[in-house]
């Protein structure tokens with residue numbers, strides 16, 4: 001390939017192939033462009049869903065009708081949930097940073113199936129469009145993102161497009177998973193043994209397996225719900241002999257592992273960032289690898305903790321409670337490793353480091369409150385209250401969201417060849433972090449006092465907590481605005497990065513050009529050292 | 536604006552990787568059908584009698600016949616790979632032709648089987664099922680869903696085989712490049728695997 | 742093309758496998774008429790499991806291919822069976 005010298009050292013952002021302009025992006029099989037396509041799509045839909053969240057918080061600033069009635073509120077938390085779960089956090093880090101950095105970090109030129117990769121994005125877009133078609137096909141669903149039976153086939157609201165769209169989004173996720181497993185097995189650079197592979201690819205590997213093995217479960221479940229609604233087959237409808245609790249089993253057999261699809265790659269990104277900004281090798285590399293695999297495996301058998309009050313047998317209750325406590329162990333191991341990595345490091349206090357350490361903080365709050373929900377007695381008390389809402393926002397938003405932001409700031413110079421504005425980034429982070437805690441911490445208290453989730457109204461005694469929480473929401477959105485504006489602006493006008501490696505990272509992606517060229521490497525690198533050898 | 540040189544990139548070929556990809560896809564399929572089997576297990580556990588009676592409504596002969604022809608088609612696909620590996624294009628095409636024929640035959644049988652059942656009054660929402668009660672409704676609901684999704688896979692298999700036959704005729708698939716045939720074969724065996732379990736669970740309940 | 746040696750199965754071996762599958766199918770139909778109570782289903786599932794194993798090992802080439810596929814397949818089956826088992830913590834004791 002040495003004759004194609006002109007194509008060399010042209011950044012992938014500037015590269016011009018068969019198609020021009022936007023077509024050069026939406027038909028590009030370059031893993032980096034596909035990653036950015038996901039990033040931009042998510043940015044748009046995150047904004048929409050975040051605004052829906054804000055509107056709900058404004059509704060809750062006072063009891064009774066503030067800005068919307070019950071049906072609108074029901075649709076809002078449904079659409080907020082569907083977008084945030086199926087369109088943002090499930091594809092989340094794998095689709096954006098996995099696509100962009102997996103080949104770079106293992107020294108490959110692309111993923112194993114580049115065309116399939118582009119197809120995943122297209123399927124993702126089609127899935128989104130089908131969900132959005134609700135607007136024109138009879139309005140929005142009001143079932144919550146969980147589509148519980150029998151309500152999902154009894155409600156007069158329009159559920160089919162959302163069910164079908166989520167089904168299609170599942171395909172996109174499965175294809176990404178298949179792609180990554182094959183990429184990691186077949187395309188590591190010479191010398192990169194399994195135990196010399198960085199931790200982000202490792203967590204992607206564990207995640208990809210869950211995508212492959214769990215997503216079909218939600219696929220078939222949603223399809224059956226469609227059939228139930230259209231044909232009245234009877235599989236979930238108690239009036240026809242079906243068992244609605246079986247729907248819940250199937251739904252959570254996917255959706256609990258899906259939580260690990262969301263959080264594992266985030267854990268991987270954090271494990272990349274902390275060593276770089278502590279200038280220390282990661283503490284307990286193997287423990288992190290093993291705990292990732294253990295989480296992926298054990299996480300498969302804990303789904304019942306979402307159903308403690310649904311009417312399962314007593315024995316199932318304590319089996320699931322026990323397994324849930326078991327799966328907390330590998331997560332705790334990771335937290336220990338991260339803290340030990342920072343310990344006595346020579347810290348370089350930059351924005352990615354702030355996001356990463358605040359990740360540990362919020363993830364711990366989310367994890368520990370998860371144990372409150374995993375124990376049977378306390379679960380019954382706080383089930384379906386704001387406590388649960390606060391808990392999973394600490395994990396899904398606090399965990400995945402913070403890790404996403406940490407990763408975005410960390411890899412920003414590599415992706416765009418420019419640096420973000422550090423002071424605005426820090427101000428944005430601080431505002432966001434403050435707003436986040438003000439928003440969600442009071443919800444724990446509200447839940448403990450008994451305020452249920454998914455109601456547009458509440459009793460007067462919950463007023464104070466809701467005012468604080470809603471003000472927190474406004475603060476947090478302001479923070480998010482600062483962060484996003486800064487990043488968008490910097491991607492075009494930020495200071496150009498000179499050199500390949502602004503942070504002094506030791507993993508392979510920092511040895512590629514900034515931004516990388518079309519095929520990443522002139523010559524596939526040879527790996528001789530481990531990923532975190534700081535001397 | 537100048538256009539950057541078309542990147543003549545290495546055509547990345549990795550048969551082993553392609554096969555791994557296919558296996559992963561098969562795993563998703565296994566879990567998908569696995570969940571249907573799980574539902575079957577739960578509902579049979581709750582309605583043992585009704586499932587027994589439901590099973591007796593199904594025709595053991597046609598079930599066995601479809602099992603046998605599907606097994607034959609699995610063997611012919613496996614043999615067509617042998618033929619391609621040996622460079623025997625003609626034999627491979629004949630064997631795939633038999634497979635295709637059997638796939639269509641299977642669907643034809645299914646069509647008549649379903650047709651007879653529906654005519655008799657066994658279909659979702661029918662008065663007959665309503666009369667026979669919850670267990671039978673569930674049995675036939677699962678029967679239609681599971682054999683229906685299985686039939687859909689047969690249909691996709693037919694499409695794949697047509698593509699593969701076309702590629703063999705154009706010599707795009709040959710003795711040193713046949714991973715497409717291998718993967719289609721794997722897919723077809725998966726379809727057979729599912730049927731191996733559907734058959735006793737629906738037709739041979741006792 | 743990779744230089745790896747590919748195992749080529751003979752027609753005869755495929756036909757032999759097919760014969761074994763026929764025998765098991767026959768057995769499966771035959772035992773249905775035996776009165777064994779709950780064991781009927783167990784036997785039917787064991788026979789089906791045997792047939793599936795034969796298809797996996799010979800037709801799907803697990804025996805000759807990279808051992809990785811066999812390991813993964815086993816792993817997937819274990820996960821499925823465990824999910825089934827855990828689900829019946831609920832349904833067996835309700």
Ligand SMILES: [Cu+2]
Pocket residue numbers: 255256259302303305306
């Ligand atoms: Cu869970």
